[in-house]
Amino acid sequence: MAGVLFNIAQGILGNLSPLAFKEINQLWGFKDELKKLKGTVFTIQAVLLDAEEQQVGSHAVRNWLEKLEDAMYDADDLLDDFSIEALRREIMTRDKTAKEVCIFFSKSNQLLYALKMGHKIKVIRKRLDAINADAMNFNLKLRTKETPVMNKKRDNTHSFVQAEAIIGRECDKKAVISHLMDSSVKENVSILPIVGIGGLGKTTLAQLIFTSKEIEKHFELKMWVCVSDNFDVKIIVEKILESATNKKTKKLAMNTLVKELRKNIDEKKFLLVLDDVWSEDINQWLKLKELLMGGARGSKILVTTRSEKVANITHTIKPHLLSGLNEPASWFLFKQTAFEKGQEPKNSIIVESGREIVKKCAGVPLAIRTMGSLLYSKTSETEWLTFKNNELPKITQKENDILPTLKLSYDYLPSHLKYCFAFCSLFPKDYKIDISTLIKLWIAHGFVKSSDDQNQCLEDVGNEYFMDLLLRSFFQEAKMDEFGNVIECKMHDLMHDLATSVAGSWITTLDDKKRNIDEKARHVSVAYGINISRGVPTLLCKANRMRTFLCFGLSVEDNIDCDSTFSSSKFLRVLDLHHDFTVYSTFDSLPNLSSIGKLKHLRYLDLSGNKIMKKLPDSITNLQNLQTLRLSNYIVVAVVYKN
Missing domain, CATH: 3.40.50.300 (P-loop containing nucleotide triphosphate hydrolases)
Known part of the structure; x- marks a missing residue:
């Protein structure tokens, strides 16, 4: 959870960058409140990494993080509102007549907006201040930087191929x-x-x-x-x-x-x-x-x-x-993932530490491969001894349970990758994940940050995120195109269980077993074969802070009124209402979307599988933040990223 919050905090601070800060202040003048908000978020962010470690053994810290999660999401939504409003002003000034602009930017109109938003900033800032004050009770340590992890690049681009397929x-x-x-x-x-x-x-x-x-x-x-x-x-x-x-x-x-x-x-x-x-x-x-x-x-x-x-x-x-791999096979598999070119190092201390780590994996290939990938970046004797003596004892391994081992590899992820990985729990188990789509979803939510390389687009950065997770064994069964690019993958069931576990209440998947939505849910998906027109719209109204709605193939019986179903979900960033050709036949009708233009935060909209090319509502032109619009199963009609 703290990894997720660390990423949200970075997003908030990004929205309060000097340039954005100046623009908001010039338009409405919230200088003092914004400064205080920025200071509070910065202070909270500094203790999040320590809070993540402490929450394992502290119910109080876990509750504090849950309260913080709600408040941080609300702060992020509020600042996103500012960005949208600023963009709307720019568009209206450029595209509308002088009379329309004059009416829109009248003193009374702007004063009303400034008063309303100024009050909201003050409320959210005080709320975060109170939560920040509670942190004093937990003696959280300041850690403004994450522990460096996995900065060493693999020279074998195909090292993600499942080595255990031919071992033991x-x-x-x-x-x-x-x-x-x-x-x-x-x-x-x-x-x-x-x-x-x-x-x-x-x-x-x-x-x-x-x-x-x-x-x-x-x-x-x-x-x-x-x-x-x-x-x-x-x-x-x-x-x-x-x-x-x-x-x-x-x-x-x-x-x-x-x-x-x-x-x-x-x-x-x-x-x-x-x-x-x-x-x-x-x-x-x-x-x-x-x-x-x-x-x-x-x-x-x-x-x-x-x-x-x-x-x-x-x-x-x-x-x-099927039993676990024997000791020689386990060590061979570990070497393939932990050491460059699979070569056993000459340092006997590292080898001895490695063998003790392998024993903890109990012959389970997934655990061996995951631990090996985690340790690949460690080259010094000190690093290996520190991991063996300090981190390995934290794994409270139960018989036939390797989730604690996998959780350790998750704990070592940088915060931006934790967020991206947890988000993947929205996909059903055994689902073939399209990498291009996954990256677009990450971008829509702001998970992918611009790099220092001006020649690198967000999709390239997102692909680096994915490859980093793949090389760490969080994904498997990678399928490549003729150019060697990974285009599809799956998650192991245990990795899916891990993603679901770390996501907590902020992600909900509706299926035959689960027909309830947590009010705190920010991301919701509906599994195959669930008729979303029966009962689901009522449930969705509870999750009025929802940012994602993914539907994995609407059924023939689905006749969903989007206007009523999503009217309260004004913070939606992703809306997927595609009809899946792989599951059902194509449809002639489009769900009621006449008021979709009110979803001003929307970045990703998938309506593929419907015969709708001439039936799109006029209000869709109001989606000024829209980045991706899918109108067929194979064509992305529009992809626009606004940095």
Whole structure:
């Protein structure tokens, strides 16, 4: 949380830079109040890094940070209002007639605005002063600079490729392939689970097997489906069909889907991978299993799961238990990520420290890789000993739980990367994140700061942020274009859990399990298949400080009135109402957006998937801060960044 607040504080101080300060003061004259506000924010920012460390063991510090979070967001919104108003004055002066400008800038009009905003500045400044005074109770230390981290550049641009894919899993690969190719089984369709704790590499092992030459030759049809938390039989059948046909399925009734499924898989010798199964509901599993039993003799279903109960429910072949890497394999993987070119250093103290750190990772590849990436920048004996003696003991590792290890790597991130990473908890698990879109979302929220290099645009800086997180193993399964640029990635489930944990109440995702929004939520997303026209608009009215609304594919039944739903969300920076071609068919109608021009903070608007090119409301021209407007799934119609 403090990492997030540190970033907000930087944004506020940026809005109170000498140039912005001068402009606001010339227009309305809030010199004294703005100076006091700037001083308070600067003082608070100086203790945030220490507060982040203390909140782990102090409920009082955690509550203080929660109060501060609300106030800082409000201060940021208020200063953004000033910037918008200043820009509006500039535009009106330039584009309107003299009469209109005269009316708009009349003394009474400006006096009213100055009085109202002056009062708001005073209120928020006093509120922050009171919170700042409370900080004295916690003896927080002043730390105006973050601990330098990861300033050493990797010379291997492809070092983010999952090294554990070829380390220590050859025996597991051979054993599973042997079972899958066994023709002596009695059932037409047999089921083999791979079971193990999170981060062991179950999905990576399954991918190795799925793409092997032996498997390619042995099966007539191969299909891969990510199941994850939501075990919905209809959705899984849709995904199986998409994988079998390489075509996106239309929204069909269940009986039609079943006919299509049987037409495509019955009498064929297939391999189906059901990746990351969580549901322990045997009835749901039996419903799905019944639909898959028409395959030719020798067909196999490979299930990956963390749950032994799931393995016991699903298996017809004895489950393959995946254990941690042995000591030599663990050390080899650690070397690949912690040392330049994977070369073990000559310094015996560093090697000894490294081996003790590896032991803490308990053979879990994700933990080993993450810790190695964290330590890559450390080259001196002192740095390694300090980390081993001071930081490593802070990990209170529980059996089968590597989140504390991953949390340590998060703690070492610079504040701007903490913010960017936590924001990614808005995406569903197993979601293929488009990097270009992700960077535009970061920019829309001001997470990406201009660099000293005048030739470097914000998108280039944002891409550096992403690559930094990728190299630290916060993302995985990177997909590159023909030029070697990363265009797509995923987050490991455990990394997603970590992002959700550190985001706290300021991010909310609505899905089948969660149908409530915290009033403090600033960023909200709606998962696949949730009909947002039923109940969601009422919930959104509670989150009237919301800055982000992401919808991952509107359904056919959705008929959302944006005017009423988002009327109270006047601080929205990002509004995504796209219809997802990959999930549903295209739409002829556009949700009611007649008053969208009132969302003056809006930077990112996605209306793709709708046939709306000639139906945009006139008020959209009032969105003077709009940076990105998407009107098709493949074209960004306008991208304008105002620095």
